[in-house]
Amino acid sequence: MPLYRDEAVVLRTHKLGEADRIITLLSRRHGRLRAVARGVRRTTSRWGSRLEPFAHVDLQLAEGRSLDTITQAETLTPFGAGMGGDYQCYTAGTVMLETAERLVTEDKEPAVQQFLLLVGGLRAMTGGERQPGHVLDSYLLRSLAVAGYAPTFLHCAGCGLEGPHRYFNHAAGGVLCVTCRVPGSASPAPATILMMSALLTGDWNEVERLSTTEPRAEREATGIVSAYLSWHLERGLRSLPYVDRARREATPVGALLEDRFPVIPADG
Amino acid sequence: MYEGVVQDLIDELGRLPGVGPKGAQRIAFHLLAADPTDVRRLAEALVEVTVKVKFCKTCFNVSSEDHCRICRDPRRDPSVLCLVEEYKDVVAIERTREFRGRYHVLGGAISPIDGIGPEQLHIRELMVRLADGAVTEVILATDPNLEGEATATYLTRMLKPLGLRVTRLASGLPVGGDLEYADEVTLGRAFAGRRSADD
Structure with a gap:
C-alpha cells in the first residue's frame, strides 16, 4: 500500500459499517478524494474532530484498491470549530462545501484553484468581518468562474458590446444588450448588476455600500446567483434552501474561537 | 444458488446491516440446523416488532404503547427535558443512571447537505410540548460533531427567548x-x- 501526503478540506462524510466513515475531501494536489477513516465514530477515536466537515487538514493516505485509507491527520485550520456555534456560517458554509464537491467532478484530478478558493472562502467566512451571505455569493460566483462558467456583468454576453446592460440570462452567461436579448431574460435593477459584479471581483467596499443603501438589490442578486448556479449544475443544491440570510452585526467566528481556546496565563 | 425458500432467506438476511453474502449463508444454514422452536420464536419476535412497536406520541422514543415507559413514569422529573438525536441516545443516557428527567427525540440533526433542515426534525412538537411551562431546564444532548453542534446552536436560539435554562452536555x-x-x-x-x- 503506497502512502502519499496531501493537504485537504473535508467536504462531506458518510457512515460506513460500525464505526467508520467515508470522507470526501478536496485536496491541493489530488483534487477530489474519497477515503476511509477507520474507527472515526468511536468516542475514543484518535481522529477526534480532525475529519469533521470544514476541517482543513494535513493528511497521510494509503492507496487502496477502491478507496484510499486515511492513516494520519493533523489539523491546519479548525474551520469547523466555530461553525457549529454559528448557524448562519454553518448553513452558508455547507453550501460552499456542496458546491466545491459538485464543481470538481473528477476524482484525483488536481483542482488547485478550486482548493485555494475554498480555503480562502472559509477563512473569510470564519473571519467574521463580512456577512456570511456575501461571502457565500462571492464564493459561488468565483467558483463558477474557475470552473469555466464566469458570468459577464459589463459586456453583452451575445455580441460583446460594452454596457451597462439591463437584461440578464443564465443560459447566455451574463448580461445582454437590447439587440441580443432573448425571451425569458430577467431585467434586474442596475444596482443588482453592480452588486453581482462587485461580489465576483471581490470589491468588498462596494458590496457593503450597496447592501446598506440598496437592500432590495442584495436580495435580487442572491436570487440570480442561486438560479445561475442551479442552471450550470443542472440540478439544484440540497443545502441551498436552508441558508439563513438574516442580516446581522459582525459577530466574528474568529472571536468565538478565542472564547473557546482561551489563552491561559502560565502562572495559572 | 440454492433452491427457492433457502435462497429467499439468504437474500433477506443479506439485506441486514453488516451481513454480507457469506455471512447470510452461514446464518441461514445455522437456522436450518437449529431447533425449530427457537427459530419460530425468532420469527415471532420479528413479526411482533413490526406490529407492536410504535413511537411515543410525546417524546418520539420507541414504545410498545402510545406513550413510552419514561413518559408514563410519574417518578421522572417533568421539569427537566433532555433533547437527543436518536432513540439509541436515550438508551445510552439511561445506562449512565445519572439522569432522572424526561426526553425528546429530535429524529436526527440539521444537515443541509443531506437535505435535513429544522422542519424535518421534531422541533415543532417540542415547542408545543414546552408551551405549558412545566419544563424549566432543557439539556441539549445532540452529538458532539458539527451537525450536532449546529442543531444545538439553532435550538438555543429558539429556546432562549422562552426564558428556560438551556444547558449543553460538556465535551x-x-x-x-x-x-x-x-x-x-x-x-x-x-x-x-x-x-x-x-x-
Whole structure:
C-alpha cells in the first residue's frame, strides 16, 4: 500500500459499517478524494474532530484498491470549530462545501484553484468581518468562474458590446444588450448588476455600500446567483434552501474561537 | 444458488446491516440446523416488532404503547427535558443512571447537505410540548460533531427567548485516553470547560 501526503478540506462524510466513515475531501494536489477513516465514530477515536466537515487538514493516505485509507491527520485550520456555534456560517458554509464537491467532478484530478478558493472562502467566512451571505455569493460566483462558467456583468454576453446592460440570462452567461436579448431574460435593477459584479471581483467596499443603501438589490442578486448556479449544475443544491440570510452585526467566528481556546496565563 | 425458500432467506438476511453474502449463508444454514422452536420464536419476535412497536406520541422514543415507559413514569422529573438525536441516545443516557428527567427525540440533526433542515426534525412538537411551562431546564444532548453542534446552536436560539435554562452536555477528553492524541478542538474545549480542582 503506497502512502502519499496531501493537504485537504473535508467536504462531506458518510457512515460506513460500525464505526467508520467515508470522507470526501478536496485536496491541493489530488483534487477530489474519497477515503476511509477507520474507527472515526468511536468516542475514543484518535481522529477526534480532525475529519469533521470544514476541517482543513494535513493528511497521510494509503492507496487502496477502491478507496484510499486515511492513516494520519493533523489539523491546519479548525474551520469547523466555530461553525457549529454559528448557524448562519454553518448553513452558508455547507453550501460552499456542496458546491466545491459538485464543481470538481473528477476524482484525483488536481483542482488547485478550486482548493485555494475554498480555503480562502472559509477563512473569510470564519473571519467574521463580512456577512456570511456575501461571502457565500462571492464564493459561488468565483467558483463558477474557475470552473469555466464566469458570468459577464459589463459586456453583452451575445455580441460583446460594452454596457451597462439591463437584461440578464443564465443560459447566455451574463448580461445582454437590447439587440441580443432573448425571451425569458430577467431585467434586474442596475444596482443588482453592480452588486453581482462587485461580489465576483471581490470589491468588498462596494458590496457593503450597496447592501446598506440598496437592500432590495442584495436580495435580487442572491436570487440570480442561486438560479445561475442551479442552471450550470443542472440540478439544484440540497443545502441551498436552508441558508439563513438574516442580516446581522459582525459577530466574528474568529472571536468565538478565542472564547473557546482561551489563552491561559502560565502562572495559572 | 440454492433452491427457492433457502435462497429467499439468504437474500433477506443479506439485506441486514453488516451481513454480507457469506455471512447470510452461514446464518441461514445455522437456522436450518437449529431447533425449530427457537427459530419460530425468532420469527415471532420479528413479526411482533413490526406490529407492536410504535413511537411515543410525546417524546418520539420507541414504545410498545402510545406513550413510552419514561413518559408514563410519574417518578421522572417533568421539569427537566433532555433533547437527543436518536432513540439509541436515550438508551445510552439511561445506562449512565445519572439522569432522572424526561426526553425528546429530535429524529436526527440539521444537515443541509443531506437535505435535513429544522422542519424535518421534531422541533415543532417540542415547542408545543414546552408551551405549558412545566419544563424549566432543557439539556441539549445532540452529538458532539458539527451537525450536532449546529442543531444545538439553532435550538438555543429558539429556546432562549422562552426564558428556560438551556444547558449543553460538556465535551472534552475521553476517560481512558491519552492527552497527546487529543485533537486541537477537543483539547481546546477541555480547557474552556475546566473546573476548579477543589469543588
